[in-house]
Amino acid sequence: xxxxxxxxxxxxxxxxxxxxxxxxxxxxxxxxxxxxxxxxxxxxxxxxxxxxxxxxxxxxxxxxxxxxxxxxxxxxxxxxxxxxxxxxxxxxxxxxxxxxxxxxxxxxxxxx
Amino acid sequence: xxxxxxxxxxxxxxxxxxxxxxxxxxxxxxxxxxxxxxxxxxxxxxxxxxxxxxxxxxxxxxxxxxxxxxxxxxxxxxxxxxxxxxxxxxxxxxxxxxxxxxxxxxxxxxxxx
Numbered sequence: 001x002x003x004x005x006x007x008x009x010x011x012x013x014x015x016x017x018x019x020x021x022x023x024x025x026x027x028x029x030x031x032x033x034x035x036x037x038x039x040x041x042x043x044x045x046x047x048x049x050x051x052x053x054x055x056x057x058x059x060x061x062x063x064x065x066x067x068x069x070x071x072x073x074x075x076x077x078x079x080x081x082x083x084x085x086x087x088x089x090x091x092x093x094x095x096x097x098x099x100x101x102x103x104x105x106x107x108x109x110x111x112x
Numbered sequence: 113x114x115x116x117x118x119x120x121x122x123x124x125x126x127x128x129x130x131x132x133x134x135x136x137x138x139x140x141x142x143x144x145x146x147x148x149x150x151x152x153x154x155x156x157x158x159x160x161x162x163x164x165x166x167x168x169x170x171x172x173x174x175x176x177x178x179x180x181x182x183x184x185x186x187x188x189x190x191x192x193x194x195x196x197x198x199x200x201x202x203x204x205x206x207x208x209x210x211x212x213x214x215x216x217x218x219x220x221x222x223x224x225x
Binding site for chain 1: 205210219
């Protein structure tokens with residue numbers, strides 16, 4: 001079945017550091033890929049998405065590129081802020097037979 | 113567009129009691145998901161609907177769990193004979209179409225004592 005594997009956390013960075021959170025997937029066909037973020041005490045929010053190979057999703061300085069050849073969708077940000085501290089979830093979905101499937105999440109803590 | 117609404121936000125129940133949660137998706141969203149999330153874990157898939165049809169139910173879900181979406185709009189999730197292990201956050205999400213992003217509600221936090 002479809003699955004998502006995320007890099008284990010937690011990740012602790014200093015403000016303005018570069019962030020990468022790895023995500024790889026296993027799926028039949030051509031799913032859409034998503035990154036969701038969950039801030040402390042809040043619900044899940046969509047951060048960015050990509051619907052086909054080589055698409056780049058971007059939002060709030062975060063980026064991720066849909067790489068079909070490596071089945072990856074790594075999340076990156078060039079300069080993190082304290083306010084980026086949250087849990088990040090990679091997910092795949094889309095298509096009539098796909099349920100939305102999540103990775104286990106990566107806790108990011110950014111220190112001033 | 114008022115977002116996905118879940119009710120109640122919090123529920124404390126005694127072991128063995130039945131509970132029912134409600135989810136109101138975003139208007140005209142055809143797909144509706146239920147997930148369960150425990151502390152430090154990602155959302156665990158429970159079931160999902162396309163309009164009123166329940167397309168899949170997780171094998172992890174015991175027969176004590178049932179979900180309905182009778183008219184393709186709101187949905188209910190019922191847990192019968194609750195157990196302490198059912199304590200979790202229950203999340204509902206909806207999407208306009210299968211290949212579009214899902215929007216989540218704030219969740220219902222269930223505590224079984």
